[in-house]
Amino acid sequence: MSITYREVKADILRQITQGELAPGSSMPNEVDLAASYGCARATVNRAMRELADDGIIERRRKAGTRVRLNPIRQVRLNIPIVGQEIEELGAAYRYALVHGQAEPAPNWLRARMALKRDDRVLHLTCMHYADGAPYQHEDRWINLDALPEAEQHDFSDIGPNEWLVSTVPFTEAQISFHAVQADATIADYLDCTEGDALFQAERMTWLEGQTITFVQLTYRRGHRLTMQY
Amino acid sequence: MSITYREVKADILRQITQGELAPGSSMPNEVDLAASYGCARATVNRAMRELADDGIIERRRKAGTRVRLNPIRQVRLNIPIVGQEIEELGAAYRYALVHGQAEPAPNWLRARMALKRDDRVLHLTCMHYADGAPYQHEDRWINLDALPEAEQHDFSDIGPNEWLVSTVPFTEAQISFHAVQADATIADYLDCTEGDALFQAERMTWLEGQTITFVQLTYRRGHRLTMQY
DNA sequence: TTACGCCTTATGTCTATATCTTTTGAGAAA
DNA sequence: TTTCTCAAAAGATATAGACATAAGGCGTAA
Numbered sequence: 001m002s003i004t005y006r007e008v009k010a011d012i013l014r015q016i017t018q019g020e021l022a023p024g025s026s027m028p029n030e031v032d033l034a035a036s037y038g039c040a041r042a043t044v045n046r047a048m049r050e051l052a053d054d055g056i057i058e059r060r061r062k063a064g065t066r067v068r069l070n071p072i073r074q075v076r077l078n079i080p081i082v083g084q085e086i087e088e089l090g091a092a093y094r095y096a097l098v099h100g101q102a103e104p105a106p107n108w109l110r111a112r113m114a115l116k117r118d119d120r121v122l123h124l125t126c127m128h129y130a131d132g133a134p135y136q137h138e139d140r141w142i143n144l145d146a147l148p149e150a151e152q153h154d155f156s157d158i159g160p161n162e163w164l165v166s167t168v169p170f171t172e173a174q175i176s177f178h179a180v181q182a183d184a185t186i187a188d189y190l191d192c193t194e195g196d197a198l199f200q201a202e203r204m205t206w207l208e209g210q211t212i213t214f215v216q217l218t219y220r221r222g223h224r225l226t227m228q229y
Numbered sequence: 230m231s232i233t234y235r236e237v238k239a240d241i242l243r244q245i246t247q248g249e250l251a252p253g254s255s256m257p258n259e260v261d262l263a264a265s266y267g268c269a270r271a272t273v274n275r276a277m278r279e280l281a282d283d284g285i286i287e288r289r290r291k292a293g294t295r296v297r298l299n300p301i302r303q304v305r306l307n308i309p310i311v312g313q314e315i316e317e318l319g320a321a322y323r324y325a326l327v328h329g330q331a332e333p334a335p336n337w338l339r340a341r342m343a344l345k346r347d348d349r350v351l352h353l354t355c356m357h358y359a360d361g362a363p364y365q366h367e368d369r370w371i372n373l374d375a376l377p378e379a380e381q382h383d384f385s386d387i388g389p390n391e392w393l394v395s396t397v398p399f400t401e402a403q404i405s406f407h408a409v410q411a412d413a414t415i416a417d418y419l420d421c422t423e424g425d426a427l428f429q430a431e432r433m434t435w436l437e438g439q440t441i442t443f444v445q446l447t448y449r450r451g452h453r454l455t456m457q458y
Numbered sequence: 459t460t461a462c463g464c465c466t467t468a469t470g471t472c473t474a475t476a477t478c479t480t481t482t483g484a485g486a487a488a
Numbered sequence: 489t490t491t492c493t494c495a496a497a498a499g500a501t502a503t504a505g506a507c508a509t510a511a512g513g514c515g516t517a518a
Contacts, residue, residue: 005472040472041475046471061481
């Protein structure tokens with residue numbers, strides 16, 4: 001077999017990391033590289049395309065390909081379902097519905113979810129436990145105008161997140177991470193002290209332009225979101 | 230021109246999101262799809278490969294391709310240099326070196342960075358300002374065994390991060406995000422109240438197995454890390 | 459019944475060639 | 489000098505055909 005695109009990619013990457021190809025310098029074109037590797041241009045193309053995708057090199061038609069001055073550092077973050085997250089830690093997962101009620105959307109939420117004047121929402125409060133200890137507190141609002149069937153659904157056994165991903169699997173979302181101080185309620189749920197710094201994720205989800213759900217996920221004290229790159 | 234791989238990809242994605250292809254169901258093979266789209270197999274292959282990469286479908290040789298039961302939700306997070314991050318906010322960036330000193334590595338750091346018994350580190354404390362207001366506090370340790378030239382370098386004008394990405398551009402790293410309570414020192418630097426919940430990133434960087442640097446980046450009160458997917 | 463091994467099949471990848479698209483840079487025009 | 493236009497260059501993508509590889513499944517042997 002001839003040389004593979006992986007080998008080409010690895011070789012180019014080696015040249016870059018070992019300094020044979022300096023950051024900012026431009027590279028030979030695909031035709032020449034294909035000739036020097038003794039392979040087809042498509043093979044070189046795939047290698048280069050992936051390197052560009054990885055943020056290592058920059059490609060522009062006619063201008064050619066050059067090694068990025070500052071390689072883009074990027075990580076892929078998998079957004080897990082909390083149950084899977086806990087089970088991957090090797091802990092037993094338990095879910096509890098604390099509170100669930102359909103209600104008119106409060107003003108702050110109406111603005112945030114871009115709801116109409118008299119839209120109703122289903123407000124759910126849930127807890128997720130790892131080996132019996134509080135792991136995550138979930139405060140969720142579901143737009144009943146977009147998902148009226150949510151009102152009939154019983155969330156005592158399966159969490160709203162799991163129900164949502166199976167009901168409306170292909171949505172757009174925005175997620176944001178930040179730090180909050182535990183108030184008395186949260187401190188009680190998460191078994192920590194009022195004022196403790198907690199890691200919180202907020203997620204807003206849309207389907208075809210319509211807001212489906214907004215959720216605040218507050219993690220137990222000391223939680224870390226870790227990634228390799 | 231014939232149909233593009235983007236069109237094929239878009240069409241398959243449409244079929245999935247609109248429920249024509251149910252989650253968990255298996256799809257026709259590449260040859261059949263190519264025939265039905267009236268294009269080459271390579272075109273279908275690229276569309277399917279990207280969908281698999283996006284976590285929408287699952288592919289296995291011989292077994293074929295099926296729509297994932299639970300599509301993997303993933304985001305790409307670009308790790309920015311703080312200066313760029315601030316300038317992208319449209320604010321003026323200012324950097325200040327607070328403190329810099331070479332010293333023997335303290336025990337906790339030795340363990341964390343996997344340093345040898347008598348390795349020395351350069352401990353740098355810096356501040357990053359956006360439009361004059363504190364934005365980020367940086368507490369950094371550089372392994373002088375791995376990067377002795379750091380000791381001679383003057384960090385009063387350019388931050389250690391910028392120096393590092395230009396000196397050792399291609400490294401491996403682990404990054405983790407969490408929440409911390411501001412202690413008196415940090416509160417003073419970041420102009421907030423002691424006990425405030427702050428968003429903190431920790432990053433450890435390696436080059437060929439050797440630990441290069443460890444950094445704690447503490448953001449001003451209210452900082453959010455936001456992503457779309 | 460169970461375990462091993464081969465055959466078939468679907469995806470993975472390479473080749474060679476062709477056309478399309480974007481963008482640069484040169485030359486013409488103002 | 490500046491602006492506009494256009495051709496060439498390089499990457500982006502399509503095609504047809506071939507072979508490689510992994511793995512499901514069936515048949516055979518223990």
